[in-house]
Amino acid sequence: MPLEKLQQKVSVIGLGYIGLPTAALIARGGAQVVGVDVSAHVVETVNSGRVHIEEVDLDGLVQGVVSRGNLRASLEVEPSDVFIIAVPTPVAEDRAPDISHVLKAARTVAQVLKSGDTVILESTSPVGTTEAMRDLFAQLRPDLKMPEPGVAGDIAIAYCPERVLPGRILVELIDNDRCIGGITPRCARKALGFYRQFVRGACITTSARAAEMVKLVENSFRDVNIAFANELSVIAERMDIDVWEVIRLANRHPRVNILQPGPGVGGHCIAVDPWFIVHGDPENSRLIRTAREVNDGKTDYVVAKASDLIDEFPGEDIACLGLAFKPNIDDFRESPAVKVAGRLAKRYGRRIKLVEPYAHDLPMEFAGTGAELIDLDTALEQCGVFVILVDHDMFKSVPVDERADKAVYDTRGVWPDQPRRPSAGQTAPDQARIAI
CATH class of the missing domain: 3.40.50.720 (NAD(P)-binding Rossmann-like Domain)
Structure with missing residues (x-):
């Protein structure tokens, strides 16, 4: 009307x-x-x-x-x-x-x-x-x-x-x-x-x-559920279990709906609003506070795991795929992808290449790091290590044969069929799991 x-x-x-x-x-x-x-x-x-x-x-x-x-x-x-x-x-x-x-x-x-x-x-x-x-x-x-x-x-x-x-x-x-x-x-x-x-x-x-x-409450509910998925992803990685398969199979239960893990939680709502409840009643909001801490801690965990992988390939450039806080948008507010990529850029400088189809310029977090914004095709040609931070549709379209020789740390389950690339001195049966 x-x-x-x-x-x-x-x-x-x-x-x-x-x-x-x-x-x-x-x-x-x-x-x-x-x-x-x-x-x-x-x-x-x-x-x-x-x-x-x-x-x-x-x-x-x-x-x-x-x-x-x-x-x-x-x-x-x-x-x-x-x-x-x-x-x-x-x-x-x-x-x-x-x-x-x-x-x-x-x-x-x-x-x-x-x-x-x-x-x-x-x-x-x-x-x-x-x-x-x-x-x-x-x-x-x-x-x-x-x-x-x-x-x-x-x-x-x-x-x-x-x-x-x-x-x-x-x-x-x-x-x-x-x-x-x-x-x-x-x-x-x-x-x-x-x-x-x-x-x-x-x-x-x-x-x-x-x-x-x-x-x-709406945003805190989602934050708590994402925290469960993020905590589960860490546990599964340490037990050498594919978290994406676990979630997919668990969600076949008619009363289970586990959300997808990632490098943290971003955006102007879910990453912020639960703190309003915690501030209003800190004594009785223990679960909501813990969920916030789990999701913020997942960002630190991803930085550490990505750094471990990068250090196995000291001569390779690193492509960080995605900066937005969720797929297929240009919104970078409170984005864990920006936080992860920014910290990696401060550590690895010019080796970091950023692929974000919805960005025309780099956020200020990358000022002075030497990191640069490139397109996906250039990244596939130049970079040997990939850190997937956002599940943009563009990234899902890359076929296996174009990325088979890449070392990948996948925080979003974008390339679940990614072959594992051994680092120097490793044989294929001994290589560590690099995509969770």
């Missing part, structure tokens, strides 16, 4: 991986949408009808809604009927949640709020953030009555987290169910009415605190 044209003006604060697709979808429904960002480059890019992030079909959508005048970008917040805040919520060095970007965005929104407006926070946030935003509005705008139990309030304030998969964001923003938490039930109902205009999935209301916890 499309938005009723021109009856709502919507401001989306933050034009990142969630904000820009959300703004473009709402604009496609006919609303007038202003996307607000602190980056002049982002604003200029969007206003020219282009995109600064990689996402399937987003470029064409943005070009269309900008050309029709339904979406424009700005450095300044403008009066609107609905405000959606989609800014980063990182963790600090002590792993405490940092909601400063949310509060800064709320301060700017407060300047233009009027009676009847709706403010929706979509940023993944620790429990209580939506209430903190309400309290900030109360402090900055004493002329407006804030919603609270038993009080309707002049504005509606709600929390509605995204739950999308990179590469499918435009589809899942529409089709996935949404959990909408209001400061009051009336706030939740008003936000519900907004989302029902462009979301086909079920829209379910609850309290703001419950919705905040739901988002954290």
